[in-house]
Amino acid sequence: MDSSEFRECAKATVDLLINYIDNIRDRNVLPSVEPGYLMKMLPENAPEEPEDWKTLLKDFNEVVMPGMTNWQSPYFHAYFPTGSSYASIIGNLLSDGLGIVGFTWMASPACTELEVVTMNWLGKLLGLPEEFLNCSAGPGGGVIQGSASEATLVALLAAKDKKIRKLKELDPELDECITKTKFVAYTSEQCNSSVEKAGVLGSMKMRLLKSDQNGRLRGETLKQAFEEDEAQGLIPCYVVANLGTTGICSFDPLSELGPICQNKNVWLHVDAAYAGAAFICPEYRYLMKGIEYVDSFDVNAHKWLLVNFDCSAMWVKDGYDLINAFDVQRIYLDDVNATVKIPDYRHWQMPLGRRFRSLKLWSVLKMYGASGLRNFIREQISLAQYFAKLAQSDNRFIVEPEPSMGLVCFRLEKGDKITKQLLKNLTDKKQVFMVACTYRGRYVIRFVVCSQYTTKDDVEISWNVIKNEANQLYQKEINAKPQSISTLEHLETLTICEKSK
């Protein structure tokens, strides 16, 4: 493909994508394909001879598109949003065109420095304390990781390394290997699966502690867990607080957890993957009260800040904690800038290689501006509140707990079975996509405003689809004997609050 073909093909691709977004309401959110559908459509071997770009786009339309779950559809209300915007796509296009790998400052100074600057910008927008920023006097700073999963694991590994170093200062003869087996990590039972996975991957026992009635991990619970473990000769090492849990978007109180961690020299990491984005609006910052106690903080700019996956924004109070844990110095990577101020980001992350990801963050910050991003967050929250109002106006529906950010949880007052059937029927119809979780032992459906394209009209359309399905279920209930729910067993359900009980 030469440059003139690339020009033509890129134009056609852009038109295709614009057409996809402009007409996304005409598609079902969920695809109508069976497992293996695509494998059957494609040949068993790569083509021997080159194909032209028209064939690529034709195959894309015929083979790929029918198998898409349309995350950017205004009727996608599952999980949490995944960011995408034209601004971000341009940023990534620039990154791909440059085709560099920025593992050291020298490997592309602009790649490192733009990351420093944009992470300072974003950190300030979020209202993070200055000590998390590279532009402060201290050793803090931000780094773009691939995912919140990665950030949680990076912080866990750094916490482990730091704890061992501290213990060895007290006892230089300490057996590192044996001591590490005594380290314990803590989080709430409401955590994302990736937090639990970080414990598995990082070889640290991860206790999922009971949350309160509102899905929050309380200080008292953490303190008790520390005491129990210490009594058994174990060593508390790492705590993950969740600001915006996956199930019901609850917020652990940092002001309670923080002093307990500080008291025991335990690393406190904040997983604010989704809801952290809201802190760009000052009115939500009360939810991160106690942030000054935190060692590391992560929010996925690729969730609710319009940046395409992957762009997980992580800040640490002390960059040397990462460098100490991840620096496997080889001479060939030696250069003069191995400090936190002009960071060699390969020491701030697990892999060696890294893309020029700050370009897409920069594009979004510039092309939306701080005010544009705040408007976006506020608008999404107001759409969720509008949905809650619609659901509350129908007395068959119970909205509980209180809507949080872009999430509204609801159930049918008739109980779990019919609520589960409602979700199953809706999923089968493929027009709206939601997933469930449990709240206080009850099965609830999660409605999340995900797409940036969602309007008030779209919320009404989603609500009408849901309401009509409920109508039919209630009608059937009146007309017929109870249905089996054996087919429901594969429905997706979010984190169960009772998991650790």
Next chain:
Amino acid sequence: MDSSEFRECAKATVDLLINYIDNIRDRNVLPSVEPGYLMKMLPENAPEEPEDWKTLLKDFNEVVMPGMTNWQSPYFHAYFPTGSSYASIIGNLLSDGLGIVGFTWMASPACTELEVVTMNWLGKLLGLPEEFLNCSAGPGGGVIQGSASEATLVALLAAKDKKIRKLKELDPELDECITKTKFVAYTSEQCNSSVEKAGVLGSMKMRLLKSDQNGRLRGETLKQAFEEDEAQGLIPCYVVANLGTTGICSFDPLSELGPICQNKNVWLHVDAAYAGAAFICPEYRYLMKGIEYVDSFDVNAHKWLLVNFDCSAMWVKDGYDLINAFDVQRIYLDDVNATVKIPDYRHWQMPLGRRFRSLKLWSVLKMYGASGLRNFIREQISLAQYFAKLAQSDNRFIVEPEPSMGLVCFRLEKGDKITKQLLKNLTDKKQVFMVACTYRGRYVIRFVVCSQYTTKDDVEISWNVIKNEANQLYQKEINAKPQSISTLEHLETLTICEKSK
């Protein structure tokens, strides 16, 4: 940015990128900026109000471009190549436009299935044994990881998990934590830093074993290391063989290492990050003789196969080894396809989220075709051989060891000091970029054919720059007393063979 602005901006961005590539020879490979240059150019805060796309591209040209190390320049001969092609950029543009996260089959069937198909295609092109492919009868299959670093760590964690399970079958009372501290991993001193880092991150002692005179880890050395460790009560668990080491692109003999690993039930992983790409040409497959003993194999399609970073292609003989290690089942991620045939790739990797990366691999495979990719590899190797011939024709230069793939190592016959000075002067001039390594105790400069745009003329240009610099050095030597080399201390040098000696 609405769709019409996006159309305009994308067109301007594509023109900018084409212009960058078309005129890349006019730029120095290395930038002329000081640390902190960009931080000084940008404001301290994100803009409050949105900026238009023209400002973005203007700032990109003025702020970012001057700080680029141009990896796609035909005169970039450092490290190993990083892939980029118009075909790949189109694939990624499609991925960004869809804006999905494919962690389960249901989260986008096309995302999962296209990855299965393209990894089968690529596995076949490479001549991997059928049992590594998803389309075989067994539980093997391919998965796209973010980097070779990640693949090495994923395999290490899977090896650890598998070893514990096997040991627990023999002794159900086994203390897992204590036993894991006895596990040992092995690789050659010639390994990439990321392999050593995998040991640190995965909490497993990683022994860097001595390689032979040709930089290869031999069976006898591995066998002896196993015996030493077992005699001390340690447990060999994981071996990383390097096919194409970072320093001199040497190949560990799998046919020697394989039976030793098999005999002790030790996981054998192959890091073929760069050179693995050459196996698409049957004439190089003799270098992977013994591949049938291997448990996992990784090659970076984003290095030498024209796919943009990140696309690290990893195959395992048994997908359940990954699933067992990485599956932290939560109900909300439950669906009916948790098998290796229709994989839920979240259980094949560390993070939960994942991009639609197979689109760029698919684009490249289709738009180059198998024949196009083979031609590309062969052409790059022939350019390296041409450079070797040029260097050999000058009796001040010694080419040693034998050129391997796209890599030619050379030194000045006058010794390390002047060779080091040569590299320093060339780096200071910024026209060609190379890094060094040591070979048999000698300092050698690595010349790698990296850019897809490199032609025979470009090789001659690079050679002339190098030769002229040598001329000047030799002239100076005649005219003056010896120079201090104190300023040379920050020059980059690749893996030192003698590291573990």
